[in-house]
Amino acid sequence: MAATSNPGSGSGASADALLRSAIEDTVRIVAAWFALMLGLGLVGVLLGFALILNKTSLFTLLPSTQSADTLFSASIFWVMALVAAAVVRIVQHRAVAAVSRYIAERLAVPTVLCTAQRAGRPEVLSSAALGAIETLRGALSGQLPHIAIALLTAPLLLALIFAMHWVAGVMSLIFCLAGSVVSLLMTRAAHRSARVAGESRGRAFGMAADAMRSGEAVLAMGMLPRLVRQWVAVAAEGSAEAWDCERRAERLKTLLELLAGALRGSVIFLMAGLTLSGQTINAAFGASVLVIGMVVGPFLGFGAHLRSLTEAIAAWQRLRAMMRATAAIPEGIAFPPPALRLTAEHLSFGFRGPQPALFRNLQLEVGAGEIVAIVGPSGSGKSTLLRLLVGILRPNGGGVYLDGHATSQWDRRELARHLGYLPQDALLSRATAAEVIARLETPDMPKVLDAAQRAGAHATIIGLPCGYATPLTGSWQLSMGQRHRIALARALYGQPRLLVLDELAAALDQQGEAEIVQLLRRLKADGTAVVFTTHRPSLLASADRVLAIRQGQLVPAGEERPRLPGRTAKLPRPHRPAMVTS
Numbered sequence: 125m126a127a128t129s130n131p132g133s134g135s136g137a138s139a140d141a142l143l144r145s146a147i148e149d150t151v152r153i154v155a156a157w158f159a160l161m162l163g164l165g166l167v168g169v170l171l172g173f174a175l176i177l178n179k180t181s182l183f184t185l186l187p188s189t190q191s192a193d194t195l196f197s198a199s200i201f202w203v204m205a206l207v208a209a210a211v212v213r214i215v216q217h218r219a220v221a222a223v224s225r226y227i228a229e230r231l232a233v234p235t236v237l238c239t240a241q242r243a244g245r246p247e248v249l250s251s252a253a254l255g256a257i258e259t260l261r262g263a264l265s266g267q268l269p270h271i272a273i274a275l276l277t278a279p280l281l282l283a284l285i286f287a288m289h290w291v292a293g294v295m296s297l298i299f300c301l302a303g304s305v306v307s308l309l310m311t312r313a314a315h316r317s318a319r320v321a322g323e324s325r326g327r328a329f330g331m332a333a334d335a336m337r338s339g340e341a342v343l344a345m346g347m348l349p350r351l352v353r354q355w356v357a358v359a360a361e362g363s364a365e366a367w368d369c370e371r372r373a374e375r376l377k378t379l380l381e382l383l384a385g386a387l388r389g390s391v392i393f394l395m396a397g398l399t400l401s402g403q404t405i406n407a408a409f410g411a412s413v414l415v416i417g418m419v420v421g422p423f424l425g426f427g428a429h430l431r432s433l434t435e436a437i438a439a440w441q442r443l444r445a446m447m448r449a450t451a452a453i454p455e456g457i458a459f460p461p462p463a464l465r466l467t468a469e470h471l472s473f474g475f476r477g478p479q480p481a482l483f484r485n486l487q488l489e490v491g492a493g494e495i496v497a498i499v500g501p502s503g504s505g506k507s508t509l510l511r512l513l514v515g516i517l518r519p520n521g522g523g524v525y526l527d528g529h530a531t532s533q534w535d536r537r538e539l540a541r542h543l544g545y546l547p548q549d550a551l552l553s554r555a556t557a558a559e560v561i562a563r564l565e566t567p568d569m570p571k572v573l574d575a576a577q578r579a580g581a582h583a584t585i586i587g588l589p590c591g592y593a594t595p596l597t598g599s600w601q602l603s604m605g606q607r608h609r610i611a612l613a614r615a616l617y618g619q620p621r622l623l624v625l626d627e628l629a630a631a632l633d634q635q636g637e638a639e640i641v642q643l644l645r646r647l648k649a650d651g652t653a654v655v656f657t658t659h660r661p662s663l664l665a666s667a668d669r670v671l672a673i674r675q676g677q678l679v680p681a682g683e684e685r686p687r688l689p690g691r692t693a694k695l696p697r698p699h700r701p702a703m704v705t706s
């Protein structure tokens with residue numbers, strides 16, 4: 125059968141392809157940004173050195189030349205270097221802000237879309253991914269890039285200082301090493317103290333929450349004194365260690381301040397010592413000695429920044445791992461419009477983890493104009509089966525096919541033209557009512573009105589302050605039933621030929637239920653295929669077949685309970701003669 129390959133089809137591309145391209149873009153932009161920052165950093169270092177050199181040359185040259193011209197040209201140079209340094213700083217700050225904003229904006233949506241389609245607990249994955257993006261954004265928009273550039277350009281400054289005088293070079297090296305070690309130890313101690321205190325607070329709060337939940341039991345059974353003793357013990361246990369770490373961090377902080385003071389003093393003493401030993405202090409040498417502060421400074425704050433650097437690298441690696449885990453999903457393919465035959469063949473599926481597989485060799489066939497209801501107790505896998513049918517979840521074995529093409533391989537945008545899906549959680553996006561129903565595309569109003577009327581959402585929508593133009597995230601709250609009707613209208617938009625409806629008529633009243641029965645009748649007459657789940661018995665009468673999930677397979681409802689030996693189990697009769705076509 126002819127199939128058109130449709131690689132990277134714009135908004136129709138799969139979520140993992142979007143994430144992959146977002147990560148590739150990010151890597152490219154960050155690499156270009158880093159090269160720019162390094163270049164600017166080198167220019168900044170040279171300008172800083174030139175400014176100090178300029179000042180020292182004034183003090184060394186002016187007494188001997190007594191020339192106003194020297195003063196004038198030095199001042200002109202000073203102003204120009206100062207302006208250039210300011211421009212470099214401004215460009216650096218703008219570049220930092222722009223790259224951190226770019227990363228957050230470029231990665232957030234594809235990451236959430238991608239994780240939302242993963243098995244397991246997608247909401248936890250999504251928030252972990254967003255947390256990782258925020259860590260990255262925070263690290264890049266803070267002091268880290270400036271410190272990283274300062275550390276990367278430090279060898280250049282050190283080389284300059286060594287070139288002037290080896291004693292100044294050795295001194296800078298010693299301060300750099302000592303500063304980074306002490307700063308690292310201090311950050312570690314401060315972090316440990318914060319962690320221990322946080323854990324101890326968490327335990328105490330947990331106990332307080334328990335006590336609040338069972339306050340009456342605590343009072344009634346005289347447990348209060350014991351509870352207080354426990355509480356004090358838990359709080360004391362953590363505080364002793366936290367105080368220890370805090371004291372250690374304080375001592376190291378003092379040592380660090382001492383080091384910074386020693387550095388300032390030793391620069392003066394070094395100059396004085398070298399002068400006494402008869403060495404001439406020329407401008408370049410004086411400047412290089414004064415530059416020691418510039419090179420050592422970043423090393424004194426090394427610990428805190430190293431921590432944020434390692435956190436940013438770890439966050440990036442987590443995002444990359446997420447991409448690798450989803451990279452195997454191929455691009456969607458635009459198959460021809462379906463004649464409509466939905467089949468599940470030897471479908472097997474189970475979520476990762478200890479729970480047994482939900483489906484084994486499941487068979488199902490639904491044709492045009494057929495209405496099939498899936499029933500089963502909570503947790504039997506009804507919603508999961510519907511997600512497999514629409515191709516959001518990929519089966520572990522077998523497959524789900526629409527006219528012979530696996531639904532998980534369809535280009536999502538193409539498939540969406542033929543498919544309406546009502547998920548259990550009727551998530552409504554931040555858009556106007558018309559846009560939500562039109563699936564966030566430019567609304568085709570006759571189609572929007574048709575869908576809203578068929579879903580019984582029209583009356584609700586025209587009652588909103590701006591009717592169909594009302595943004596659905598205003599200060600008013602839609603009831604569950606109203607949200608359900610709007611989500612149903614979204615599924616019906618464009619009269620798709622296949623409808624997959626989870627928890628149909630959930631949160632609707634009796635009148636709403638009766639309207640849904642009418643809707644199912646009209647859909648059948650139009651030749652639309654419908655697969656739905658519901659907890660409303662009255663809707664089952666509208667189905668051509670009612671199927672129940674038993675031991676990972678679909679069986680006609682009423683036959684799903686195994687007969688126990690020696691008993692004649694009375695089973696509920698199916699609403700209609702039910703049959704699984706395979």
Ligand SMILES: Nc1ncnc2c1ncn2[C@@H]1O[C@H](COP(=O)(O)OP(=O)(O)OP(=O)(O)O)[C@@H](O)[C@H]1O
Nearest residue numbers: 243244245246475501502503504505506507508509
């Ligand atoms: N994303 C997921 N990751 C891991 N397990 C899941 C996930 N989604 C559902 N499950 C598990 O799969 C089983 C079937 O869930 P499903 O939501 O399909 O049941 P259901 O029959 O639709 O239930 P209900 O009628 O209550 O909606 C449950 O045990 C559930 O805990």
